[in-house]
């Protein structure tokens with residue numbers, strides 16, 4: 138205890154004094170730290186996993202310092218997993234941390250997917266092959282700036298749902314998920330000769346804390362299914378006291394070293410090693426906000442401090458990758474902030490996996506030059522700048538409707554989650570269209586029920602947008618018509634990734650919409666989920682030449698010819714407004730002229746030699762021209 142308090146004081150002192158520039162950084166670090174960092178990861182005693190011994194972690198009975206970086210397998214194209222893991226290793230790290238997104242693995246209740254880019258086991262096998270340990274964050278809530286923090290949206294079909302509590306509907310779903318997930322990963326634990334040295338349960342639960350029994354339930358759910366490696370929790374400074382669970386190792390999420398946090402840590406956990414589980418220099422970028430930047434010198438000074446104090450640490454993110462498809466969530470910063478498509482995050486690798494100057498600086502910091510593996514080289518992956526293209530064909534969204542699945546008919550509006558689609562799991566992401574008939578215009582009032590952004594059309598004519606900030610629109614009268622078709626096309630911009638408001642994160646129309654004070658009735662509701670298979674196989678082949686047709690909402694088709702060796706590139710939709718891009722049926726994510734992000738990452742492995750099909754769903758207006766660059770533009 139005495140020693141720990143001394144350490145706490147030292148931390149306070151250091152954070153005041155040690156903001157100096159790091160030059161030859163390995164000099165001056167205690168020898169034992171250097172040894173621990175560079176120690177080969179093979180261990181003699183496979184039965185004794187990660188343990189706390191005094192102020193050290195031990196692994197296989199040997200003192201061990203965890204130096205980890207986060208890579209999300211689902212945010213990096215599978216063909217590049219190994220490259221990212223090798224770069225992690227070559228930078229001097231010994232562990233990869235990854236999160237398991239329940240919503241992607243069980244998109245419909247009871248249907249589990251672990252293939253392709255979701256092949257968690259293949260990812261962990263590669264990590265082992267590259268000689269890295271794994272910290273696996275199994276949630277069930279993982280946060281990670283994902284839609285609903287990685288929880289499946291079908292949970293919200295239950296109108297009484299209390300996420301992350303012992304509410305029966307929640308635990309029943311978790312039990313089924315863990316019954317499927319845990320047996321898959323059990324054999325990958327350290328004690329079974331596998332790479333997993335620790336399992337993180339939940340994420341920052343102390344900041345949520347709706348149920349005092351919940352963490353104990355999760356702990357038992359993992360233990361009873363055969364998890365025997367060290368269990369961890371991770372909390373921010375404020376959440377630590379509430380999130381800590383007896384016999385589970387508490388780790389920290391923070392951006393800078395703060396003395397009071399260590400005092401709290403020692404009060405819940407006693408003396409022991411300190412693990413900075415989410416060390417992050419930056420935060421996410423949202424549409425319409427400016428880009429976050431990172432201060433390398435601050436970062437270096439903090440890391441140096443932590444290593445001098447023998448802290449274990451994890452970089453969030455080592456490689457951020459991309460919010461492909463609709464996986465990105467939203468944050469709340471005084472107003473709702475939907476996340477941009479790139480998850481670059483100021484990570485040590487760029488979105489497309491190249492080494493940043495920060496990577497090189499840390500490599501110098503962590504590894505003597507002689508220790509850098511021969512496979513590593515600093516050059517980026519080759520990129521291509523393909524010639525600009527015109528989208529030669531289009532289909533108006535309205536023309537596709539008769540080819541879509543039968544619309545759901547309902548007296549009042551239904552949210553995405555309530556729709557009877559996907560075998561009762563409802564709709565998770567994308568767009569949803571509400572149609573009804575009115576007899577005259579007037580004032581349309583959304584009463585805050587449009588989640589998140591709705592375009593309003595009267596007889597195919599665009600009237601305006603409804604969202605949190607704009608809740609009223611005036612609909613014109615048409616003297617010549619007895620009936621007018623009213624359409625509201627609503628986009629789900631991603632559910633909040635954290636906070637207790639997640640329990641209300643239903644999308645589409647979540648309640649009545651009023652016309653001149655009366656609620657609209659008799660809806661036809663089209664679920665426009667825009668899943669990859671729809672774009673690839675089910676989009677009707679009724680394309681028309683686009684000529685000068687540039688109006689959305691419409692699908693636009695362009696063909697990109699690629700040589701025999703497809704390379705990574707970045708697509709720029711400069712002149713377009715807002716929508717989603719698919720390439721060969723893969724959803725590259727959202728674009729929006731609001732910025733800051735200007736280009737979308739197109740991974741080479743998703744292209745093929747010859748013709749590649751690009752489908753753009755544009756909500757408003759396009760110029761038909763698609764540009765490519767060999768460098769990303771993520772804004773300022």
Ligand SMILES: *[C@@H]1O[C@H](CO)[C@@H](O)[C@H](O)[C@H]1NC(C)=O
Pocket residue numbers: 169190191192193200
């Ligand atoms: C922690 O590990 C270091 C380096 O191996 C060692 O010098 C020290 O005695 C260990 N401390 C404890 C309490 O085991």
Ligand SMILES: *[C@@H]1O[C@H](CO)[C@@H](O)[C@H](O)[C@H]1NC(C)=O
Pocket residue numbers: 517519520521522767768
């Ligand atoms: C990108 O293109 C420019 C201009 O053609 C070229 O100078 C540069 O080397 C290219 N960069 C990469 C990474 O390919």
